[in-house]
Amino acid sequence: MPAVTEQLISSDRGAAQLSRLGVERGGVLLVHTSMRSVGGDAGTMVEALRQALGPEGTLVVPSFTTENSDTSPPYLDRVRGLSDEARAAVRAAMPPFDRATSPATGMGLLAETVRLSPGAERSAHPQTSFSAIGPAAGRLLARHSPDCHLGENSPLARMYEANARILLLGTGFGTCTAFHLAEYRRPDPPRRLYRCVIAPGGRRQWWEYEDVALDDSDFPALGRDFERTDSSGAVRSGPVGSAQSRLIRLTSAVDFAVGWFKNHRAHS
Template sequence: MHRPQYSTQQLTYHLAQLGVQPGGTLMVHASLRAVGAVDGGAHAVVSALRGALGTAGTLVVPVFTLENSDSSPAYRSRVQGLGDEATAAVRAGMPPYDPAATPASASLGILAETVRRTPGAERSAHPQTSFAALGPRAGQLMAGHRPDCHLGEDSPLARLYDADAHVLFLGTGFDTCTAFHLGEYRVPAPPRRTYRCVISAPGGRTWWSYEDVALDDSDFGALGDDFEHSGGGTPRSGPVGAAHSRLFRLTDAVDFAQKWLPAHRPY
């Protein structure tokens, strides 16, 4: 069966119909496979998003880094079954984080990396959970991302909350809803853990350890289902290209998660 090819103008129209407004601040999670064939590919999707936001709007994407950490599930999966020598070789070959050059992890999709590489993009400084942004508020939103605060009050997520940003899912779901993580920081006395990653330091490549809130997205699917059907911040849904898409206020998602998590996790 022939699948249609969408133009930038069609996607911009779909985004406007969904509720993306000029001048807004928008964080996007996207599966371009779900969007379907687009004339111009990922760059055209970025153009459509910026077109819907207008010149006064700001586009934000997570551009997280997983490949430079030995405390991540991705690392544990990579070294599972390896001997000591092979594991040491993997660790020795892990690249240090470079905010100017380190790509977004492949699991985040091609849109995130396309935004990061777009001229004029700003990137936050965290070696594991950075964000990238395009637009007049990009520098303000990306500034001050403390290296020992993944997704809390000293991260772009809190700045997006303050900016009354919206979240857009293009063919993705609540199981990877980054906004919910800010709710994890805002519960009373959240559990903490140690993280490690490779960074560039004045003396060269080095391992760095730090303590932060123990992030857990294993129940985000259930959290998102309850949020979507709560009536308090009902997401708008509709097609963007071929992708079933959702649009909602980030503040609604964070506030709901902050109340939902203590009632559903054994804190």
């Protein structure tokens, strides 16, 4: 069985499946992946994606970090029940964000493979950076404001302007980061404080900032409604490797989510 799975996502076979799904040469593609579902090797899948996009296309992945924040859900889970002394020890051991070396451990094998690829670029946000390979990488990732996770001063807004596509590769709408851009486009979205460790000039320090309160808990329901009501071909589905995947028009997803939040989120 492993040999069959590997064959299913050889670079040529994977590129052919991606092209049939609708991935276009020369486009911008934001990819969320579960390699466990798709099967095979992350490096081979990156090759397939780049082959389908062609030399003029740009591949983008989230390279988010949570290990340097004491306001992130993983940190809060980790310290739940610990004494004040133990909690302080955890905070003291947190590594500061380093754009060049900080791993995106929660983003999966494919995202890390892209981040570590020769020629890849990464945006500068210490919590919600993106990595990209391709000619548009620099333009898409530049000027990612450190106090804007996923809003108008982030690569998501640049991808919206570039008419990017989203590929949910063996994963569901719960991972669709682009929906967060719609949270910023609501009238007076709720805001909260975030805090993380950074090291400007090599000096470790904590940094606190205010930004929109991000909430992905209803993204699966949002995605189901988006797909169910789509009549414009904004969502296409098909097999890639061992998994069913979706190719989505990013602008359509964000625009639909803005209206959906208005009707389904009571808080302002």
